[in-house]
Amino acid sequence: MYTTKYHIHTAKETPSETEIISHQLMIKSGMIRKLAGGIYNIMPIGLRVLRKIEQIVREEMTNSGAIEILMPIVQPAELWQESRRIEEYGPELLRFKDRHNRNFVLQPTSEEVISDIARNEIYSYKQLPLTFYHIQTKFRDEVRPRFGMLRSREFIMKDAYSFDVDEENALKSYHVMFKTYSKIFRKMSLNFCAVSADTGSIGGTYSHEFHVLAETGEDTIAYDKNSDYAANLELAAAPCLLDKRLCAEKKITLIPTPETTTCEKLSEFLQIPITKTIKSIVLASESDNVINIFLLLIRGDHSLNEVKAKKILGIDNYRFATSNEIEEYFNCPPGYIGPINTAKPVCVVADTTVANMSDFVCGANQKNAHYIGVNWSINLKEPDIIADIRNVVEGDPLPNGNGYFSLQKGIEVGHIFFLGTKYSQDLRASFLNKSGEKEYLQMGCYGIGITRIMAAAIEQNNDALGIIWPKSIAPFEVVICPIGWKNDNVKNIAIQIYNMLKAHNIDVILDDRNTRPGIMFAEWDLIGIPCRINIGPKDLEHNLIEIKIRKSPNESIKIPIESASQELIKILNNL
Known part of the structure; x- marks a missing residue:
């Protein structure tokens, strides 16, 4: 493949709408072009x-x-009706009708x-x-x-x-x-x-x-x-982080906590560890036009795992409760919700760690107020459900107890x-x-x-210069860059090496555009070809060519022309 017989169109500027490096580099290197939102031409x-x-x-x-x-x-919609996924799959499933008014997806x-x-x-x-x-x-x-x-x-x-x-x-x-x-x-x-x-x-x-x-x-x-x-x-x-529930040492007390709507703010305001606070999350689940309200409790430094929560009987078809529902069931705005004295009965689901906590802090179901010194079975009944409903964090013990989680x-x-x-x-x-x-x-x-x-x-293989393709999926394994294409000696050696690589079934492209070296090298580094062969008149005076391996941009290898075939094959086999 000669570059003048191919289509390569790179860009210098990073497109403004791109958020991650792969999106930026795929557009800059000319791999893709946007046609519409989420739809691309593959170049x-x-x-x-x-x-x-x-x-x-x-x-x-x-x-x-x-x-x-x-x-x-295109698939007939009736097949999706048979599997009962026509509605379950949701709006991601694009539905349409043909000219005969038949349903397809x-x-x-x-x-x-x-x-x-x-x-x-x-x-x-x-x-x-x-x-x-x-x-x-x-x-x-x-x-x-x-x-x-x-x-x-x-x-x-x-x-x-x-x-x-x-x-x-x-x-x-x-x-x-x-x-x-x-x-x-x-x-x-x-x-x-x-x-x-x-x-x-x-x-x-x-x-x-x-x-x-x-x-x-x-x-x-x-x-x-x-x-x-x-x-x-x-x-x-996620394991329970407390072996057992300790005996209560404090008395429940209602205290004012103005503008402390998060566990982080509450911890700072009360000068206590965040691990003594409880985070309250309200879910609603509808069945046969009946709305059931669930109050999920996790430790203040933890986050809810919605997939785990969804597996609890009754919560499988859940949504987050509305502001009106929270007001109706807890008589307070979000940020001060808790399991004590709810306005209406709710199902309380406690994470396994929360179920073993004592002398903890939770919302009082009053604006700008929390309870401290709260204990199960003393100040409130035991949870209706105890389950693992949180995400693990770095350093949590493994379920088998032999080691710790890394993320x-x-x-x-x-x-x-x-x-x-x-x-x-x-x-x-x-x-x-x-x-x-x-x-x-x-x-x-x-x-x-x-x-x-x-x-x-x-995303896994890039640097400041551009993409670094693994050899097995690179657009070309080797690019030959003649420095001065109009120089007959440079051109002849470039073509000779190109033909030798082709004879060995190596996927190679020869850049015959007579481009300035800096621009040519930068473009191929951006595209990410694993091996670049530079052929210039100065090296040829010493019967040498230069090899640049893309994943080692600061290194180069000079090899004699007479042994180029064996040396190049050896280098490529080690990539």
């Missing part, structure tokens, strides 16, 4: 990266025994369509196990698309679906895919972590997420530095689920077992964000 240099990611995914999926198919972007995922294929194509246990996958455009109507390709509305995803005769075999398929995903991300030279995760809107029994570790990640991973334990913050079990930001690039019969039952996807009896197929589903990997890899 030639970006498409080369995308295709290399797809190639690695295809190779490993094929090695796992999965079979590629292609399902359409743009696919955000393909569980319904693959289940329809299975119920029409799989009829006997002899056909199982079976795994299908496809790489296809998806659309999710995000309320606030942002971060470029990390949270776009249109994106490309690989999704796979396994079918088995029973749960035991379905879990074998699940673990095959777990290993396959690990191979895929290792092949891309990404620093990643697999974590236990919540099943979310996809559903199923359990799941794992695969995260590229990066400080700009939206997710937080809780892990143990000395073992394989890792979980998404949403799922990490790390990550970008989710893959997610695998064991579904069981969640979809096969609703869509009647069954088979005949060895006894000739009908059973529902056991399913798993497995997704990888192809376009998301592009952005995540940049």
Whole structure:
């Protein structure tokens, strides 16, 4: 590939609407161009990266025994009605009608369509196990698309679906895919972590997420530095931090606390540790036009884990209470809410640590007032529910007691689920077992964000100069930069090395634009090609060429022209 026969269009200025480094660098390097909110054109240099990611995914999926198919972007809405997800999925599911007034959706995922294929194509246990996958455009109507390709509305995803005769075999398929995903991300030279995760809107029994570790990640991973334990913050079990409840030593007292609407302000005002305060959160859950109010209590220095809270019976369909509801049930504004003397009965849910606290401070259900010296069973009844409802924090003991939690930001690039019969039952996807009896197929589903990997890899691999691509997914492995293209000797050596690299199946581009060296080097550093070969007249006088490795920008290697072939292959193999 010669640069004059290709399209490269970089930008010097950082676009004002970009928030994170991958979004900035993908636009500056000419990889993507915005078409609409959350919708991007993928330009030639970006498409080369995308295709290399797809190639690695295809190779490993094929090695796992999965079979590629292609399902359409447009799906009949009745399939989503059968699975009962037409409303559950919410406004992210883009719905529309065709000219015949028939209802359709743009696919955000393909569980319904693959289940329809299975119920029409799989009829006997002899056909199982079976795994299908496809790489296809998806659309999710995000309320606030942002971060470029990390949270776009249109994106490309690989999704796979396994079918088995029973749960035991379905879990074998699940673990095959777990290993396959690990191979895929290792092949891309990404620093990643697999974590236990919540099943979310996809559903199923359990799941794992695969995260590229990066400080700009939206997710937080809780892990143990000395073992394989890792979980998404949403799922990490937070231990009770108090072995037992101590005896009361103080008497309950109502005290004025003007303008202390947060636990931080209250701690400062009373000159007490924040760990002696209680944070009150009010949720409302509606069922059959009846509103139930829940008062969730966590320690002042902790934060609510909404995923955990949602799993408590009765709270699964919750929302945060309105100001009017808070006034009605607690007779005070937010900031002074507490479990003592509520205006109306509420269900009190205490975090496990809160349930063992004594002599604590909580809101008095009066504006500008709190109670100090509060104790369970003395000043208020025991909690209605005691449960783990908080997020773990750095240094919390692990659930097994052997070590402590560390926290790390990550970008989710893959997610695998064991579904069981969640979809096969609703869509009647069954088979005949060895006894000739009908059973529902056991399913798993497995997704990888192809376009998301592009952005995540940049978030993990960049410096002040631009992108630093891992060799396996770089748009080109090598760029040859002649310093003075019009110099015949420079041109001839550049072409000679270019042809040699091509003969060794190395993905190389030759910059024949006769650009000034500084501009040329800066552009290729921005784009992030792993290896740059500089060929200039001064080095050629000594029969040398210069090698620059992108991840080591301050270092260079000079090699003789006569041994360039062997030396370059050796260098590239070590990248």
